[in-house]
Amino acid sequence: MKLLMHTCCAPCLTSCMIGLKTENIKPDLFWYNPNIHPFTEYRSRRDFLAAYARENQLELITEDEYGLRKFIEGAASVGIAGTGRCLYCYNLRLEKTASLAAEKGYDSFSTSLLTSPYQQHDLIKQAGQESAAKFGVEFFYRDFRPFFREGQKIARDKGTYMQKYCGCIFSEEERYLKK
Secondary structure, three states: OOEEEEOOOHHHHHHHHHHHHHOOOOOEEEEOOOOOOOHHHHHHHHHHHHHHHHHOOOOEEEOOOOOHHHHHHHHHHHOOOOOHHHHHHHHHHHHHHHHHHHHHOOOEEEEHHHHOOOOOHHHHHHHHHHHHHHHOOEEOOOOOHHHHHHHHHHHHHOOOOOOOOOOOHHHHHHHHHOO
16 A cells, blocks of 8 residues: 555654554655644654654655745634634645645555544544545545554654644644633
8 A cells, every 4th residue: 555644743653653553554754734833843843754754764745835824814714713723724734635645646645633632533534535535545544543642652752842732823822821
């Protein structure tokens, strides 16, 4: 199987890799995360993912778009409260991943977002399935959440950068205001 894995960060990918190894799958990675802000956060996640890919001999395709204004405009257009902005964010990233997977001849695509118990899993699955139908490539759905704690421990033990929020400026606000 030729799998393109949208990747939000090295710690979440570490968790996914535990599950993928049980199926003998070695994915190619795709970095596309214009939702991550501020720029220092974006750069840290991108750079630690690149180091992870080198260390583990994984192919990494990078769409390096720091998209603060575009992301905020898009999220605001669907409503920044509730699930609207999250679904917008999942669709944005998974459509780009599905499009690239179809263009480059991958059998399927997935996302490291499926590992976090803090993400809205059903919305990720919905966005993945809709993107699959739109671009004619399979969405490789797996619930990687059972590997989350183990992956986080491995990443922490290796000194990997560990973020404190999902990535968007709104989630950062919610995290620090404890909403």
